Amino acid sequence: MSVSNTASLSGTETGRVVPDTIRYNREVPGLGDPVFDVSGLSVYYGDNKAVRDVDLKVGPRQITAMIGPSGCGKSTVLRTLNRMNDLIPGARVEGEVTYHGEDLYGPEVDPIEVRRRIGMVFQKPNPFPKSIYDNVAFGPRIMGVRNGLDEIVEESLTKAALWDEVKDKLKASAFALSGGQQQRLCIARAIAVNPEVILMDEPCSALDPIATLKIEDLMYELASEYTIVIVTHNMQQAARVSDRTAFFTAGVDDGGDRYGSLVEFDETATIFSKPSDQRTEDYISGRFG
Numbered sequence: 001m002s003v004s005n006t007a008s009l010s011g012t013e014t015g016r017v018v019p020d021t022i023r024y025n026r027e028v029p030g031l032g033d034p035v036f037d038v039s040g041l042s043v044y045y046g047d048n049k050a051v052r053d054v055d056l057k058v059g060p061r062q063i064t065a066m067i068g069p070s071g072c073g074k075s076t077v078l079r080t081l082n083r084m085n086d087l088i089p090g091a092r093v094e095g096e097v098t099y100h101g102e103d104l105y106g107p108e109v110d111p112i113e114v115r116r117r118i119g120m121v122f123q124k125p126n127p128f129p130k131s132i133y134d135n136v137a138f139g140p141r142i143m144g145v146r147n148g149l150d151e152i153v154e155e156s157l158t159k160a161a162l163w164d165e166v167k168d169k170l171k172a173s174a175f176a177l178s179g180g181q182q183q184r185l186c187i188a189r190a191i192a193v194n195p196e197v198i199l200m201d202e203p204c205s206a207l208d209p210i211a212t213l214k215i216e217d218l219m220y221e222l223a224s225e226y227t228i229v230i231v232t233h234n235m236q237q238a239a240r241v242s243d244r245t246a247f248f249t250a251g252v253d254d255g256g257d258r259y260g261s262l263v264e265f266d267e268t269a270t271i272f273s274k275p276s277d278q279r280t281e282d283y284i285s286g287r288f289g
């Protein structure tokens with residue numbers, strides 16, 4: 001894929017993000033056989049039913065963005081896609097999440113294998129206190145790979161658009177890299193174990209605008225090979241990079257409990273130009289959130 005359109009990055013004077021802010025001009029791939037099919041998903045933290053009744057499909061080799069105001073459940077839903085919620089005491093899911101048609105929460109499913117196939121990149125770059133090389137080689141080594149590590153490291157760093165910047169200092173500490181480089185290293189680390197899906201939870205929120213655009217370019221390139229789901233606070237970012245967008249909001253139930261839910265899920269251009277729900281319209285117009 002190539003980057004073919006670098007139109008305006010900002011919204012219009014109404015504050016609304018419109019389709020001409022979409023930088024990457026490509027046809028939206030179909031949902032095909034969805035990679036994930038989420039239906040009737042609710043997530044509890046203890047007794048608190050924090051996210052309710054989410055239905056969502058994630059198509060292969062495309063970028064799905066999750067947007068919405070703070071606390072609407074974006075990260076919670078993202079974590080259900082690779083069972084990271086299992087690691088949070090008191091968290092449990094209700095409803096169904098299938099991965100290629102298989103129940104992701106089925107008794108026979110190995111969560112470790114799930115997290116290998118469905119990798120995650122976090123808000124704050126979190127390289128290990130090791131060399132650049134050892135960060136990337138870490139996952140393959142744990143999987144028992146002994147031969148061909150050099151090739152895996154080079155290929156992963158190349159795919160993460162970092163190889164040229166680090167090829168002469170692979171033994172240097174990962175902490176010697178800039179924030180943006182560290183985040184690309186974390187993406188290389190995720191790629192090194194050969195995943196199908198990369199989940200990204202606010203991957204640019206700790207980065208400056210230049211480093212952010214680099215990661216966005218990278219996401220776009222990676223989407224030809226990987227399925228990407230990104231949580232972002234940044235509407236322009238969702239409009240720029242994603243094929244489909246899920247808009248979540250937070251509400252209060254009759255008992256006064258706050259909860260998150262999915263309002264609308266559609267192609268990104270539709271969400272940002274003619275959303276079908278007034279709450280989406282209000283959010284993308286900057287009227288709340």
Ligand SMILES: Nc1ncnc2c1ncn2[C@@H]1O[C@H](COP(=O)(O)OP(=O)(O)OP(=O)(O)O)[C@@H](O)[C@H]1O
Nearest residue numbers: 045050068069070071072073074075076077088260
């Ligand atoms: N580990 C946790 N323990 C208890 N409650 C949690 C936990 N993580 C999230 N929650 C609650 O679940 C709800 C959704 O939170 P979540 O972090 O998923 O929302 P978000 O949309 O990603 O928010 P933000 O944009 O601020 O990161 C919130 O009410 C939050 O307090």
